[in-house]
Amino acid sequence: xxxxxxxxxxxxxxxxxxxxxxxxxxxxxxxxxxxxxxxxxxxxxxxxxxxxxxxxxxxxxxxxxxxxxxxxxxxxxxxxxxxxxxxxxxxxxxxxxxxxxxxxxxxxxxxxxxxxxxxxxxxxxxxxxxxxxxxxxxxxxxxxxxxxxxxxxxxxxxxxxxxxxxxxxxxxxxxxxxxxxxxxxxxxxxxxxxxxxxxxxxxxxxxxxxxxxxxxxxxxxxxxxxxxxxxxxxxxx
Amino acid sequence: xxxxxxxxxxxxxxxxxxxxxxxxxxxxxxxxxxxxxxxxxxxxxxxxxxxxxxxxxxxxxxxxxxxxxxxxxxxxxxxxxxxxxxxxxxxxxxxxxxxxxxxxxxxxxxxxxxxxxxxxxxxxxxxxxxxxxxxxxxxxxxxxxxxxxxxxxxxxxxxxxxxxxxxxxxxxxxxxxxxxxxxxxxxxxxxxxxxxxxxxxxxxxxxxxxxxxxxxxxxxxxxxxxxxxxxxxxxxxxxxxxxxxxxxxxxxxxxxxxxxxxxxxxxxxxxxxxxxxxxxxxxxxxxxxxxxxxxxxxxxxxxxxxxxxxxxxxxxxxxxxxxxxxxxxxxx
Numbered sequence: 001x002x003x004x005x006x007x008x009x010x011x012x013x014x015x016x017x018x019x020x021x022x023x024x025x026x027x028x029x030x031x032x033x034x035x036x037x038x039x040x041x042x043x044x045x046x047x048x049x050x051x052x053x054x055x056x057x058x059x060x061x062x063x064x065x066x067x068x069x070x071x072x073x074x075x076x077x078x079x080x081x082x083x084x085x086x087x088x089x090x091x092x093x094x095x096x097x098x099x100x101x102x103x104x105x106x107x108x109x110x111x112x113x114x115x116x117x118x119x120x121x122x123x124x125x126x127x128x129x130x131x132x133x134x135x136x137x138x139x140x141x142x143x144x145x146x147x148x149x150x151x152x153x154x155x156x157x158x159x160x161x162x163x164x165x166x167x168x169x170x171x172x173x174x175x176x177x178x179x180x181x182x183x184x185x186x187x188x189x190x191x192x193x194x195x196x197x198x199x200x201x202x203x204x205x206x207x208x209x210x211x212x213x214x215x216x217x218x219x220x221x222x223x224x225x226x227x228x229x230x231x232x233x234x235x236x237x
Numbered sequence: 238x239x240x241x242x243x244x245x246x247x248x249x250x251x252x253x254x255x256x257x258x259x260x261x262x263x264x265x266x267x268x269x270x271x272x273x274x275x276x277x278x279x280x281x282x283x284x285x286x287x288x289x290x291x292x293x294x295x296x297x298x299x300x301x302x303x304x305x306x307x308x309x310x311x312x313x314x315x316x317x318x319x320x321x322x323x324x325x326x327x328x329x330x331x332x333x334x335x336x337x338x339x340x341x342x343x344x345x346x347x348x349x350x351x352x353x354x355x356x357x358x359x360x361x362x363x364x365x366x367x368x369x370x371x372x373x374x375x376x377x378x379x380x381x382x383x384x385x386x387x388x389x390x391x392x393x394x395x396x397x398x399x400x401x402x403x404x405x406x407x408x409x410x411x412x413x414x415x416x417x418x419x420x421x422x423x424x425x426x427x428x429x430x431x432x433x434x435x436x437x438x439x440x441x442x443x444x445x446x447x448x449x450x451x452x453x454x455x456x457x458x459x460x461x462x463x464x465x466x467x468x469x470x471x472x473x474x475x476x477x478x479x480x481x482x483x484x485x486x487x488x489x490x491x492x493x494x495x496x497x498x499x500x501x502x503x504x505x506x507x508x509x510x511x512x513x514x515x516x517x518x519x520x521x522x523x524x525x526x527x528x529x530x531x532x533x534x535x536x537x538x539x540x541x542x543x544x545x546x547x548x549x550x551x552x553x554x555x556x557x558x559x560x561x562x563x564x565x566x567x568x569x
Contacts, residue, residue, distance in 0.1 A: 006438045007543050009488040010521045010550040014438070021483060046257045048486040050510055055486030057256075060547060061554040072547055141262040142484060142510035145371055149484070185262075186371055203261075205361055205373050211261035 001028055001090060005078050011045075011057055013077050018052040021151070025052050026139055030216040031090050041080060042066070049215045050140045051149070056081070098218045101183070103174050103196040104229035105131070110196035116159045116176055128223050130154050131181070131195065136219035146185035146203030146211035150219060153181040165191035172198050174221070185211075199224075199232035238302040239352070241385040245297035245339070250356055250375035250387075251349075251505075253286040255364035259509040265489070266366040266374070269464060269505045270347050270528035272557075273311035276418055277351035279561050280308035280328045282396030282568070287355030288365040290381070292348040294531065296339020297381065299350070303333045305389065306353035306400045310420070312345020312529050318411050327417035330403040332410040345529035353396035357388045369464070369506065398568040423556055424526070431539035432523045435546050437492065437515035439482075447474040451516060452538055456500065460532045464506040467527070469536075473498025474516060484512040490519035490527070502527065520546040522553050 006014045015032070018025030033049045036056070043066070045057040060073035069076050105128045106113040117124045136152040143149075158179045166189060169175070173184045175192030184190065185202035202212045213219070224232070241248070251274065254267025268274035268291055275285040290297075296314045301307075309316050309325050316323050317338050318331055325348075331337075339348070358365050358376050367375025376385060392400070403412045440448065456471035474494045487493065491503045493513035502519060503511070504527075519527060520541050530536060541549075 007435070007518075007547075008438075008486060009435075009490060009518045010543075010547045012486070012488050014486060046259055048259045048509055050485040051483045053483075053485040057259075057488075060550055061558075064551060072544060073551070074543070074547055140484070140510070141260060143262065143508060145262045145264075147262050205371075209261055210258060210263060210362060214261070 001085065003028075003085070005081065007074055008055055010074075011060055012055055013058070013074065013081065014053055014055045015081065016053050021051045021139065023137070026137070026151075026216075028090075029054055032085075033215065034095075035084065035088050039084075041084070043077065043080070048142075050142065096216060096218050098220060099213060100220045100222055101174075101198050101200060102222050102224045102228070102232065103132075103198050104224050104226055105196035107226060109226075109229070110174070110194055112159075112162075112175075112193035113195045116157055116193050116195055119159045120157055122157070127157050127195065130157050132221045132223050134181075134221070136181070136221070138213050138215055138217040138219060140215045141211055141213065144184070144186055144188055145205075146213065148183060148202075148213045148217075148219075150181050153179060155179055159193045161191035162193065165189055169194065170197065172200070172202065174198060197229070199229050199236055201236060239305075239356075239387050239389065240300045240302065241297055241381045241383055241387070242300055242336070243298035244381055244383045244385075245292055246295035247293040248297045248381040249291050249367040249369065249379075250288045250358055250381070251291045251366045252288045252364055254366055254505070255362050255368070255374070258362050259486075262509055263362060264368060264506055264509055266368045266464075267364070267505050268349060268366075270311050270349065270525045272423060272525040272553075273347070273420075274349045274351075275557060276326065276420070276560065277308045277310040277349040278355075279557075279564055280310070280326070280418065281306045281351050281353040282393055282399050282564070283351060283353060283355055285557075285561075287351070287390070288358060288375075290350040290356070292339065292350060294342055294346050296348065298339075299337045301331055301333060301335050301337070303389075304400075304404075305331050306392070306396055306403070307331060307337075308351045309348055310351075310418075311348040313343040314345075314348050315340030315343060316348070321411065323411065324413055324417055326420055328399055328403065328414040330400060330407065330412040332407070335410055346531040347528055352389055353400065354390035354392040357390050395565060395568060399564075402568060418560065423553060424522075431537040432527060433520040433541035433546065434492065434517040434538045435520060435541055435543045437517045439514035440516055442476050442478070442480060442514055443494075443516060444475050444477040447476075450474060451500075452540055455535045455537050458530055458532050458534050458536065459499075462532050464504060466504050466507060467502045467530070469500045469502065471499070474500060476514060480514070482512050482514055484510045487511040487515070488518065490521065490524050491515055492517040492519065504528070520549065522546070522549045
């Protein structure tokens with residue numbers, strides 16, 4: 001594994017594991033995520049996994065007090081990271097969860113399904129068929145609480161963003177923007193083409209963890225009817 | 238209990254932020270001026286991370302229903318209690334039914350009101366700070382409004398000792414402690430001096446001219462600035478080659494440059510990740526000065542090495558630690 005370390009302010013170190021978004025780099029990010037979750041260093045406050053990087057936040061003053069070291073806390077943290085990675089037996093087969101996300105496509109809940117179909121010269125049914133048959137992976141969570149950056153959508157249904165963004169996109173909407181597909185956990189403005197909506201909540205502040213999805217999850221979209229959607233939404237509340 | 242009689246422009250409950258949930262896209266939030274927030278808490282005998290009220294430009298009117306030990310730190314918004322001007326950066330004991338008001342903004346733009354015992358609001362994801370955009374935390378996930386009532390937590394032993402000492406002079410409706418913290422002891426810079434910035438990890442991607450511009454020209458804080466970040470206006474900064482950036486973590490004080498060339502300084506309510514090139518990172522010790530700057534203010538950047546910035550960070554922390562010990566000893 002090759003990596004480079006950079007400071008991100010006085011209390012964070014960014015670990016860069018690759019220069020482009022691909023599955024191999026993602027797997028390294030996932031393995032380090034697993035390592036930090038199973039053996040959190042005592043100087044760590046939290047970490048943020050992203051496409052090609054993991055950033056670890058730490059408390060410089062605590063390091064000085066606890067370890068009575070007279071080197072810079074950043075130098076200490078870098079040494080610890082190098083040591084951790086040398087010791088760790090990276091196993092390429094990380095555990096991946098499969099999360100099924102039921103989606104009611106089209107109609108009121110997916111007002112742009114027909115646009116995605118016509119842009120790609122497909123029928124709405126074909127768009128649903130392609131969207132539900134993809135192998136998706138959550139590369140990272142960011143932008144908004146619980147918002148997954150999902151990779152793996154077929155280019156056959158890629159569609160540019162709307163020219164003028166909607167002021168309000170209802171929570172739990174499933175959309176397409178370029179070659180990406182995503183789900184809006186909370187109501188926000190946005191320019192994505194909306195093809196459906198899931199009855200499942202992606203972000204629940206009272207829950208631990210508050211986010212349904214986490215980086216590294218595999219996703220399977222399944223099509224449900226409007227009646228099933230209503231029944232599920234009612235049950236989830 | 239305290240009663241908000243007038244809300245002010247943007248008055249919200251904040252603490253030192255929500256940590257541990259950024260990997261789920263949950264932002265840190267918390268006080269913009271963390272130093273003022275921490276000192277205000279220490280002055281009333283609280284732990285540093287208890288919630289305070291963050292007040293912005295136009296202050297609220299607040300009534301204390303019971304005798305309260307308070308401290309007000311940060312900018313000078315002409316605070317008065319029952320019409321009498323009061324000092325900042327010191328413990329103040331106020332009698333029940335006293336009214337705290339703010340007036341003209343003299344310096345800075347954010348003030349922190351700490352009360353001994355802190356404000357009692359639910360803890361959401363390890364923090365009591367208000368995440369305004371998601372409507373989470375603080376007081377019902379929103380800024381304080383006229384008519385809101387906040388209860389105050391149980392005071393600790395240190396707060397009780399400070400109160401006991403001050404109450405010996407409790408013949409009037411306010412007792413101000415005679416000593417005060419001089420905030421300048423925390424700053425290594427004079428007013429008007431440039432904000433110190435560590436080069437960001439994408440600094441070298443900017444054109445030579447933009448690299449020079451960044452450290453030489455003035456920037457104005459635009460009106461589209463808020464707790465999330467300050468948008469700056471000035472000479473545009475361009476990359477020497479167009480480059481596709483990959484989203485990665487950002488931090489308090491990260492300066493990123495979107496395609497239009499106008500830098501944005503990310504602050505307390507920043508998103509967890511960003512996809513624009515990072516030209517710089519404001520040194521932590523200068524973030525309080527930035528948090529007190531307002532739209533229309535002009536700022537300049539000057540370079541500091543990462544090593545020096547982290548050294549100053551530790552020096553600042555030691556001073557806060559000394560203040561904490563000093564207060565403890567003074568009232569023991």
